[in-house]
Amino acid sequence: MNAFERVSAFLSHKEADRVPVYPILCGINRKLVGASYPVWSTDAETCANGFLKTLEEFPDLDCLVTLIDLSVECDAWGQKIIFPENEAAHPDYDNQVVQDIEDYAKIQKVDYRNSKRMMMHIDVIRRLAAKVKGKVPIVAFVFGPLGTLSMLRNQQDMYMDLYDDPDAVKEATWHVAETLSDYVGALCDAGADAIMWDTLFASGSIMSKAMWKDMEAEPMAMLAKTVRDHGCMNMVHNCGQKIYFDVQIEAIDPVAISFLFPPDDCADYAECKRKYGDKVALIGCVTPANAVIGTDEEWDKQCTDQIDAMAPGGGFMLATGCEYPANATFDRARRMIEIAKTYGAYQK
Amino acid sequence: MDLHQISLKLQAGKAKDVKALVQQAIDEGVPAHEILEKGLVAGMNVIGEKFKNNEVFVPEVLVAARAMNMGASLLKPLLAAEGVKATGKVCIGTVKGDLHDIGKNLVKMMLEGKGLEVIDLGTDVAPETFINTARDEHCQLICCSALLTTTMGAMADVVEAAKDAGIRDQVKIMVGGAPVTEAFCKQIGADAYTPDAATAAEVAVQLCSK
Numbered sequence: 001m002n003a004f005e006r007v008s009a010f011l012s013h014k015e016a017d018r019v020p021v022y023p024i025l026c027g028i029n030r031k032l033v034g035a036s037y038p039v040w041s042t043d044a045e046t047c048a049n050g051f052l053k054t055l056e057e058f059p060d061l062d063c064l065v066t067l068i069d070l071s072v073e074c075d076a077w078g079q080k081i082i083f084p085e086n087e088a089a090h091p092d093y094d095n096q097v098v099q100d101i102e103d104y105a106k107i108q109k110v111d112y113r114n115s116k117r118m119m120m121h122i123d124v125i126r127r128l129a130a131k132v133k134g135k136v137p138i139v140a141f142v143f144g145p146l147g148t149l150s151m152l153r154n155q156q157d158m159y160m161d162l163y164d165d166p167d168a169v170k171e172a173t174w175h176v177a178e179t180l181s182d183y184v185g186a187l188c189d190a191g192a193d194a195i196m197w198d199t200l201f202a203s204g205s206i207m208s209k210a211m212w213k214d215m216e217a218e219p220m221a222m223l224a225k226t227v228r229d230h231g232c233m234n235m236v237h238n239c240g241q242k243i244y245f246d247v248q249i250e251a252i253d254p255v256a257i258s259f260l261f262p263p264d265d266c267a268d269y270a271e272c273k274r275k276y277g278d279k280v281a282l283i284g285c286v287t288p289a290n291a292v293i294g295t296d297e298e299w300d301k302q303c304t305d306q307i308d309a310m311a312p313g314g315g316f317m318l319a320t321g322c323e324y325p326a327n328a329t330f331d332r333a334r335r336m337i338e339i340a341k342t343y344g345a346y347q348k
Numbered sequence: 349m350d351l352h353q354i355s356l357k358l359q360a361g362k363a364k365d366v367k368a369l370v371q372q373a374i375d376e377g378v379p380a381h382e383i384l385e386k387g388l389v390a391g392m393n394v395i396g397e398k399f400k401n402n403e404v405f406v407p408e409v410l411v412a413a414r415a416m417n418m419g420a421s422l423l424k425p426l427l428a429a430e431g432v433k434a435t436g437k438v439c440i441g442t443v444k445g446d447l448h449d450i451g452k453n454l455v456k457m458m459l460e461g462k463g464l465e466v467i468d469l470g471t472d473v474a475p476e477t478f479i480n481t482a483r484d485e486h487c488q489l490i491c492c493s494a495l496l497t498t499t500m501g502a503m504a505d506v507v508e509a510a511k512d513a514g515i516r517d518q519v520k521i522m523v524g525g526a527p528v529t530e531a532f533c534k535q536i537g538a539d540a541y542t543p544d545a546a547t548a549a550e551v552a553v554q555l556c557s558k
Contacts, residue, residue: 093447156450159407160414163361207405242402289497289527293535298548325497
């Protein structure tokens with residue numbers, strides 16, 4: 001089986017030859033092409049080459065997820081972004097587009113084609129598709145509308161704005177979503193097989209289920225439809241604690257969810273598999289920080305525990321629950337891949 | 349007046365109402381420490397417990413803390429005049445190289461809600477800043493926050509800096525943040541890790557009373 005066939009079986013909730021694997025290798029890829037973080041995250045050729053080089057180095061990887069950083073989308077509204085040498089880019093927190101609650105009115109639908117960072121991401125997808133389309137699934141990572149809005153404000157103030165003027169936040173969220181709709185359409189047209197939505201706020205780490213439904217469920221439903229209309233699949237990524245599988249499945253109907261902690265209505269991963277395993281494919285859930293702390297044996301055990309809990313019957317991809325640390329070594333990613341190939345073999 | 353009303357308004361995040369009720373209580377001659385304990389701290393205790401139990405979430409904690417601060421600003425000079433001292437002194441910051449502050453701010457709010465005096469060092473805080481502040485301000489506790497796996501290692505630098513400065517036996521060090529675990533806390537020789545802001549405040553009170 002090649003990666004595409006393996007992931008197709010995974011998405012069909014069938015057992016493939018083995019558990020598919022993807023330790024969310026993104027920013028770390030820059031090391032393989034000798035690029036700094038700023039270059040890797042702004043130059044499409046370098047970024048795409050980083051992903052392709054990673055595939056060369058680890059040919060058993062089963063997909064590519066283009067998580068560049070969480071400030072790609074906010075660039076479209078002119079947010080000033082800082083590009084540290086060895087860290088992911090982030091908004092300039094001292095100079096945010098939405099400085100005050102009245103500033104939400106400034107957030108209107110914009111033309112994504114004027115955003116260098118969005119266009120760069122589309123170019124990355126196009127370059128990856130030119131090389132691996134049909135062999136390795138290409139998953140474009142996109143921050144959801146409320147997340148994008150939080151990068152234009154800042155999370156803390158936005159949370160309080162949700163109390164002080166929820167309608168202003170909601171209206172701005174819709175304008176962001178309309179922009180993202182055109183953007184993800186372009187990502188799909190460029191060759192992405194799926195869009196992985198980061199729905200950071202649909203989690204007990206942050207806001208109530210009712211608040212998420214009120215603020216982001218409808219825009220996400222609209223965006224998910226856009227993706228399906230372009231012949232692509234929706235996936236969800238959320239590394240918060242107690243994430244809301246139920247309302248996200250209802251709104252987005254994703255084919256897979258990438259997560260770190262069991263959802264709010266499940267005590268553990270095994271219960272998650274029992275409750276949601278027939279509704280959505282599961283991706284996760286190894287703690288990425290463990291790539292830089294603890295022993296190899298502890299890392300290995302977490303990988304095998306995940307396989308034990310969620311792999312039987314198919315519909316499970318072994319992965320880190322969030323991005324693999326960008327400044328770690330590749331050693332533990334390599335171990336995870338080996339574990340998927342050996343311990344994760346369905347046909348032993 | 350019924351100080352429970354202050355607690356209820358605080359829990360609802362009604363900052364203006366809390367300020368007005370605190371002023372009313374002051375005007376009625378209620379001692380400041382009583383308004384603080386039975387109104388503001390009581391309200392934040394309820395919020396902290398509900399936060400821990402996933403009954404309220406980050407936005408609710410933030411608006412409650414904002415309401416607390418509005419009320420506390422009126423009480424501060426009166427508490428000083430009454431000679432009321434904080435139950436402990438803490439310095440808190442996000443470690444070197446990390447600019448994320450919402451987790452740190454939540455912990456700070458919860459600490460203040462427990463009646464602790466908190467020195468907020470902000471983000472991207474160098475180990476020597478933690479140590480100098482703890483020594484010069486006589487803090488019993490240093491709280492270090494990190495959101496990134498790339499910056500959590502700086503917490504170990506704070507522990508080492510405390511040893512180098514010869515104050516490790518005088519100050520406790522707590523660590524927290526999304527990538528931080530109990531195992532990591534032990535590995536670097538910190539004193540405590542807590543998974544959420546409400547528990548952090550409870551543990552901080554215990555550590556400050558030792």
